[in-house]
Amino acid sequence: xxxxxxxxxxxxxxxxxxxxxxxxxxxxxxxxxxxxxxxxxxxxxxxxxxxxxxxxxxxxxxxxxxxxxxxxxxxxxxxxxxxxxxxxxxxxxxxxxxxxxxxxxxxxxxxxxxxxxxxxxxxxxxxxxxxxxxxxxxxxxxxxxxxxxxxxxxxxx
Amino acid sequence: xxxxxxxxxxxxxxxxxxxxxxxxxxxxxxxxxxxxxxxxxxxxxxxxxxxxxxxxxxxxxxxxxxxxxxxxxxxxxxxxxxxxxxxxxxxxxxx
Numbered sequence: 654x655x656x657x658x659x660x661x662x663x664x665x666x667x668x669x670x671x672x673x674x675x676x677x678x679x680x681x682x683x684x685x686x687x688x689x690x691x692x693x694x695x696x697x698x699x700x701x702x703x704x705x706x707x708x709x710x711x712x713x714x715x716x717x718x719x720x721x722x723x724x725x726x727x728x729x730x731x732x733x734x735x736x737x738x739x740x741x742x743x744x745x746x747x748x749x750x751x752x753x754x755x756x757x758x759x760x761x762x763x764x765x766x767x768x769x770x771x772x773x774x775x776x777x778x779x780x781x782x783x784x785x786x787x788x789x790x791x792x793x794x795x796x797x798x799x800x801x802x803x804x805x806x807x808x809x810x
Numbered sequence: 811x812x813x814x815x816x817x818x819x820x821x822x823x824x825x826x827x828x829x830x831x832x833x834x835x836x837x838x839x840x841x842x843x844x845x846x847x848x849x850x851x852x853x854x855x856x857x858x859x860x861x862x863x864x865x866x867x868x869x870x871x872x873x874x875x876x877x878x879x880x881x882x883x884x885x886x887x888x889x890x891x892x893x894x895x896x897x898x899x900x901x902x903x904x905x
């Protein structure tokens with residue numbers, strides 16, 4: 654599954670205002686609301702569900718990235734928002750290091766396969782040091798969009 | 811001394827597939843044993859002790875994964891992983 658198929662380019666935040674985990678999640682959920690991907694009424698519940706999931710086990714996989722996610726009835730398709738923090742955020746990551754790139758993923762409740770396919774794409778790229786570095790160097794939504802589109806075009810890079 | 815190598819194939823049986831929580835259980839189990847573990851879905855090879863790599867397998871329900879273990883505890887590792895994936899099905903329900 655390509656980034657194009659689930660990343661909402663209107664919900665990318667090159668510099669998160671939030672300095673803590675729950676704040677970052679709430680900010681990214683709000684970006685999805687502004688982009689019209691989830692309703693304003695469900696925002697609170699979606700953020701709460703993501704935080705609850707995060708409390709069960711951190712999605713901070715190490716190497717400065719976190720992929721908070723949840724399955725929620727508020728969406729019909731997998732949708733993602735991307736946020737960056739130059740100062741770093743404590744996500745209780747496996748390697749105990751701060752997180753600089755956050756990819757928030759909301760998946761529908763009845764399509765586990767699509768969720769796995771989106772995750773596969775996210776981790777295939779996050780795996781690569783070059784991609785993580787380029788991601789951190791994006792300072793505008795346009796740069797983020799260009800990077801993700803380039804990653805889609807060159808899956809092997 | 812020759813390296814002990816064991817291989818087996820397991821099938822994902824829980825409805826939600828190998829999402830992050832089951833993947834973490836897999837990695838935790840794999841890490842208990844003294845051996846390398848390579849997991850393949852036929853296209854991608856992943857280090858069975860790395861959560862980032864295991865998340866790349868997109869192993870949906872019904873997917874068959876090939877496990878290859880190399881090292882002194884290869885046999886015990888594969889038995890524990892098979893039990894986790896196919897018998898306990900990560901503590902999750904079937905479809």
